[in-house]
Amino acid sequence: MTSTQATAGRPNSADNPWPVRTVAQKVAGWIDRLGTIWVEGQITQINARPGTRTAFLTLRDSSVDMSLSVSCAPQLLQNSELPLHEGSRVVMFGKLTFWPGRGTLQLRVTEIRAVGIGELLARIERLRGLLAAEGLFDPRLKRPLPFLPQRIGLITGRASAAERDVLSVAARRWPAVRFDVRNTTVQGPTAVPQILDALEALDADPNVDVIILARGGGSVEDLLPFSDEALCRAISACTTPVVSAIGHEPDSPLSDHVADLRAATPTDAAKCVVPDAVAEQQLVDELVARSAAALRNWVRREEHVIAQLRDRPVLADPLRALDRRAEEIDRLRQGARRDVTRCIQVEATTVEHLRARLSTLGPAATLARGYAVVQRIVPDGEPEVVRSLEEMPPGTQLRVRVADGASRAAVMGWEK
Template sequence: MTLPDAGAPLPEASASLPATASETTRERPWPVRHLSPKIGDYISKMSPVWVEGQLLNVRRWKHLVFVTLRDTEQNMSLRATVQGSQFDALGPDVTDGSRVVLYARPTWYQRDGSLTMDTKEIATVGIGDLLARIEALKEALAEEGLFAPERKVPLPFVPRLVGLICANQGDAEHDVVENAQRRWPAVQFVIRRVTVQGARCVPETTAAIRELDANPEVDVIVVARGGGSFEDLLPFSDETLVRVAAACETPLVSAIGHEKDSPLLDLVADYRASTPTDAGKRIVPDAAQELAGIEWARESMARSVLAYVERGTRELHSLRSRPVLARPAALLAPFADAVATLHERSGRALVGVLAAADARVRETVATLRALSPQATLERGFAVVQDASGAVLRDPADVAEGAPLRLRLARGELAARAVKKGR
């Protein structure tokens, strides 16, 4: 028995295959060689389309140029082929990272199951178009409040750890680190080196921002790049990158270019540094200046304390030299004389009051003595009382022989009543 060649297609009765995709089952599937042409037939019915994106992985093979057309906002890409003559007509500046528009028809390659855009026309995206798009995005983000001043977080006075995002090679890292450590030697850096232009800039930079923002030890994040052309700085106006920066909870410093450069990242950052050198100076205080300020404050406080003590000493000498403190008794002398005079007057007044009271008492005693029954008794009179103690005024009020009591000036006598004629 002879086996068929391994590379030769197996005999197949096309009539036994399902007619449509919905009729396929696990037991009756379509072979790849049957499905791939159908996909090609479907895609071939599509019309050519204008599509815009960023060039990536540009490589030439004979008369063709193979490129990847990437959408930086959604991180999607398509492969495309361009005639070498058409690509060369764009000029030598068109390379990885350039933005272009293609007029192309989707083509399905059955052998490897890949989709490629077969380019008919190609053109670079003009700076005017890019500016218009950035301006439209700027207005949309501003309406959302991403650039509002109240969203911005103040930078820490003395950051312990600074997260730096910069190029793999370049002066930005040196400018930031050198200037920061020159001003504040104790500052520490954690550095994430990324691609700062081209198609890889946005995903690498956004990933670095998220990583540093998730680190609780990082106090401030600096995104630095040493300037560049308008096209080189386009990734820093990418909507995805801008939104990631806006969501960053750690204070963010944008140090992308020079004074004339203004990518959208500058607007959403908590602080915009004009250059990486400026960022290095802004994220930390100047140790020498702070020490000078502390020294000035110490001297100022010392002068203030000495001045206060001297002023208090002068006031104390002034108080001690006043008569009231130098000779305290002199202040009391007039009052002592007044007290003596008042004491003398009060003594005389008291004597007068007592004399008058004594005279009134003597007068009252004399009056009482004159009116007292005892005085009458002293003159020889007696008070006659019956047995009940009642005073008798009429002989008729007592019976014959009734006991009587006679009260004299110096005692009493017992007696009996004897009736006598008138």
């Protein structure tokens, strides 16, 4: 047993540390057990010198800042069906190898397959279906753009035509507009990480009201970063509205569907985000004119209504109605006086007739015709009218009333 094997056989601890060679050999053993694998990525560097038996490449992940050293036979690069260059997306088959002497990891490949346009488009379509199923394309999630943003974040290539178009059109439409420009690589293996960093920085800035992601036209491979899954999810997660202006009208990367607004071109993005000062001033002038006309029309209508009210008799001569009512009241009062007088006269006539009848039928008239009323005097009482002889026996004190007075008498006897 070697000393290395003896050291590796004992438990690892602070009192029994492993030497570097033991750790390196263990790592090499673990990696060797991984076996052969398929790896996908983008080629960022190719070093194939003439006359050498090994070519060295760097394979990079298109979504994150991670890379892997690759070695292969130069014939694999020369015999590839599609020309391989920096930025090409490939699928490699090989075995990882750990070199203990240098402490480096390298993928030794025996097969390289370039991903063609058809495969790229098929992958984009599969990703499109996945994102759509997750709801990232839902129109209800789209955030509205501010009418007049105070600051606009712009992610584009350095000194690109897209940058010039956006800045010039925006300045021409609204001279006071301000931009926060972040220049990044817009194609190739380093595009996605740089765009993600710029997007995160602008989204975190509270002064940025909207973000424009702009790039000119290009091939499918050139626009591939804007269909990257990580970028699409980052755009969807932004709290700031994002406008995607990638390529021209026929181009449709996935970022267009995830963004809050898709612009056909960078120039169109500037028009969508920045209002036209001239058009807005014309609109304001038109609204002012319409408001003034509406106000004048309203005043004229109200003046007409007031004139009609003033022409009404009740307002033109307010006392006329009172005078007419006064005359009516006089007529009614005179009529009432006539009616009352007539009623009094009628009732007076009726009373006279009743008086005459009463006088004719009353006892006074009877007495005046020679009759008398005989009353019996009752001690301590009122006299009582005598109606028969039995009520006045002889000696009864009587009171005899005639038309012009009364006298006392006594009953001397009866006669029948």
